[in-house]
Amino acid sequence: MELHIVIHGRKDLANQVYEQLRESIESGRLAPGVQLPPSRLLAAQLGLSRKTISDTYSRLTYENYLVGKIGSGTFVNHLTAPTQRRQSAPVLASQKRIDAWQNLSLPLRHPTREGTLRHDFIGGATAKTQFPLDDWRRCTQHALRQMAQARGFYSQPEGVPELRKAIAGHIAFARGVNCVADDVVVCNGAQQALDLIARVLIEPGCTVAMEDPGYAPARLLFAAQGATVASVPVDDEGIRVECIPEDSHLIYVTPSHQMPLGMPMSLARRQALLDKARRIGAIIIEDDYDSEFRYEGRPTDSLQSMDGFGVVAYVGTFSKTLLPELRLGYAVLPATLREAVIQARQVTDWHTSTLPQWALAKFIGDGLLNRHIRRCHGIYAGRRDRILARLAGDLSPWMYAIPCTAGFHMAVMFKHPIDVALLVALMRKVDIGLYPLTGFYHHVPVRNGLIMGFGAIETLDIDPALDRLRDVLTQIA
């Protein structure tokens, strides 16, 4: 790779090279430790004499910008501290819109490695210690061999056939979803599935209905696309269908495990929702994000499998069964939407990287996903039981869980008014992460409570962490 230096005209050549190198080092563009090309090569590249370049290197070395190491070459000196780049702030035609994006409040950004707490009841994080890294490595090796056979072209926007088939088989078997491989579009997580479906449905100003409280990133996404998002209250059977506006183009729901409250949608409510969607011509997004983990009672039908009208788009993810950082999810689309979503996918970012697609196809095909889900199911069930036992026991004076049958988070409500922000802050001081429900509410009055995830916290850490919670509650409530 050539070092980027631009020569203008034929005058003052040594100085042109000198100025550009010095400026690059001062600005930090050429970082400390970077090796410069041998003077002979740079001279040839720029059509200058070798002496011009080596004189310039010498001058910069004398000025401490560069350092020569005998036998290995010339490097940018570690002693130089880059100066700040100066740029005026332009006045932009789109400034208002940029500001709106910048001020978006995203409640669910996960902490980075450095920012994590020792005991964390965060939602959406999985049991990483359980991740079958050796199996995944083997599947990735397999995927690399698949990749070697392809021709250096773009792949299919809808996903590689092997993975679409594996996903269709998996969800037909385990969730009774009514689909074949052709109905499946592979996405970068469920969030992208929502984005694509919304793109092909939402025109500015049209109405999208969703649960309140509900999944905040979905709300932000629909609003960002120009929709008017209608907040529909939920009761203990799920979304209140009669409150869904008649002019809704899209209805977003989480029937298996309401996000964030947790209760499943009743059968009657599901039927009413399907009937209403058909009547008003709306598409329903069924976000089935973590229903692979089900603990009690008989399974319920997915909305998608009850749908005789072709109005349900079923969205799933491997962020909960495997890892969020893999960014692998999917949509199962009714025939009416399929081509449109695939086109939107290509325009947005062409397709999901092929390597993880092939790895996942192999992982599912070899039965490793099922095995992993079984193992995690047992672990999550244990953690859930532990939390429920404490809530029914020594924590019962202050809080109770909303009954739910699936997933790996639960909503825990306070029995009496309490300063939740204070509680969260005090717990954070003892390295325990708790998360209020506040950010999930939009128009509906906030009920004081917590969303308690049990993916990231180890089973043995639950009791000590809840001991501290009890101690703090005793003090403040």
Next chain:
Amino acid sequence: MELHIVIHGRKDLANQVYEQLRESIESGRLAPGVQLPPSRLLAAQLGLSRKTISDTYSRLTYENYLVGKIGSGTFVNHLTAPTQRRQSAPVLASQKRIDAWQNLSLPLRHPTREGTLRHDFIGGATAKTQFPLDDWRRCTQHALRQMAQARGFYSQPEGVPELRKAIAGHIAFARGVNCVADDVVVCNGAQQALDLIARVLIEPGCTVAMEDPGYAPARLLFAAQGATVASVPVDDEGIRVECIPEDSHLIYVTPSHQMPLGMPMSLARRQALLDKARRIGAIIIEDDYDSEFRYEGRPTDSLQSMDGFGVVAYVGTFSKTLLPELRLGYAVLPATLREAVIQARQVTDWHTSTLPQWALAKFIGDGLLNRHIRRCHGIYAGRRDRILARLAGDLSPWMYAIPCTAGFHMAVMFKHPIDVALLVALMRKVDIGLYPLTGFYHHVPVRNGLIMGFGAIETLDIDPALDRLRDVLTQIA
């Protein structure tokens, strides 16, 4: 994983199981060859007697839906052909918008493995046989170890720090881009970078200016987001700055290697463009998709490095230097846009999968990217020379190349009117892929020509393929 069967009430239990299994097999949801759970397990799951289940299995076996294999279990029979699923086509509130998406004409969809031609002058495909698979495998192994250290959370929307740093170092060194790691946002290819920048800038009805002819997927993307896309003609110095509408919020250009015509933007034009953007408050996207491969003359400054106003967003990709199917690209953003784009990224699909990010960081850090670019540079230079020699030689009666200095495609124009569609069809019959320029033009009258990529075609195949081209041209022109 449990097989999904739903039991209602306490009546007619055997028949409920029978009907659901038969329907699942008939519809193809349970595909031929799928293994059913042992009757004992299914009975336990459903809370029914084992006899109920084994009787049901027997009945379905007798009816040829299932087949038992001694010692291994019960499987869906291969003899059953799934019936078509019937779904009524709903009348949707968003039908018009869905139709618009569905009827989008995407000129650049790459063929799948089955559909490829023997000799293909397709644009945007890389020399796959050169891909350093062993190096990439080693970097992927390294990335798997990195992944093992993380905690099962979501990663940063802007990309992992290691990769942002590696990209900043690479483009500062090789392209003189004025940036540090904090300015870089990792994206799923350049297309997603365009999508995100457009999202934070475009409101419905606002004007986006771009080159005509120009990169069609960018046009479709901006239009899909509600922009009015202004077609700005180009001449041999690049975009005609005086034709850019004064109310443009965004200007999309390809200065190093105009897409598709190939000529670089002149220095005077670059300066004029920057001045105009600053004056009207527009952001410029500089799509520098393949400038790593430069063959002639002195390098030119990137627009970004000439920008003192903070109006240039520089977009790059590893689709050309490595492989399009990796879906790795990036944006270098002015301070005004950075936070907004990162927020938009999170709402869209959170972040790029971490595994390929860590692999690429290692690949760049170990100097493997530079080595690979050097190797490919030599190969592409040879192919380019071969095509140019033929165009100056026996093909010169019919066609000529537009001068360009970078990349791995060139635009080839016809000297006389010719039926390009017929030419393409005849060449396809002899297994050679040629691609007309037509799809890149929008308002400006189409000039008859071809976009000739030399990434996918092997050097030794060029002469025989161009021999056939000459033969066909002799016949039809």
